[in-house]
Amino acid sequence: xxxxxxxxxxxxxxxxxxxxxxxxxxxxxxxxxxxxxxxxxxxxxxxxxxxxxxxxxxxxxxxxxxxxxxxxxxxxxxxxxxxxxxxxxxxxxxxxxxxxxxxxxxxxxxxxxxxxxxxxxxxxxxxxxxxxxxxxxxxxxxxxxxxxxxxxxxxxxxxxxxxxxxxxxx
Numbered sequence: 001x002x003x004x005x006x007x008x009x010x011x012x013x014x015x016x017x018x019x020x021x022x023x024x025x026x027x028x029x030x031x032x033x034x035x036x037x038x039x040x041x042x043x044x045x046x047x048x049x050x051x052x053x054x055x056x057x058x059x060x061x062x063x064x065x066x067x068x069x070x071x072x073x074x075x076x077x078x079x080x081x082x083x084x085x086x087x088x089x090x091x092x093x094x095x096x097x098x099x100x101x102x103x104x105x106x107x108x109x110x111x112x113x114x115x116x117x118x119x120x121x122x123x124x125x126x127x128x129x130x131x132x133x134x135x136x137x138x139x140x141x142x143x144x145x146x147x148x149x150x151x152x153x154x155x156x157x158x159x160x161x162x163x164x165x166x167x168x169x170x
Contacts, residue, residue, distance in 0.1 A: 068161070072154035079154070083147035090143065094136050101129065 105125045112118040 065162075065165070069158050072158040075154040076151050080147065080151040083143075083151065087140070087143055087147065090140070098129075098132070101125075101132075 105121075108121055108125075109118060112121060
């Protein structure tokens, strides 16, 4: 019967040992799971931080880019306004010169003695007026094209910057 006692005593000891092993395995698995979860959380946190930093950098670059666009628009507007003032002064001067020429022609016509002289003077005045009008029109057209080019230059430069920027990121 001694052998049966030994077996009986051995069974509870083996059960106790198996329970201890089960608890140890559970604790080990819990520790391993917590370690993995912590590592995963830290990796996720690092990725989120990296994403936020990248988004902030992109937002700052976008703000700087838009500020450059606004500065270009303001500069373009200033060039346009200054150019239009210059063109307006030129038109006013041309109109004044035309008025002065008309007054001189009227005075010259009032002193004419014959119809032939009046016709010749009128023809000469008409030809001179047409030539001046064509010359002034050409000057005005050239000045308008130059003004348009100058006013668009800051905007064109910003478009070039945008194309280069998007070509790099694309």
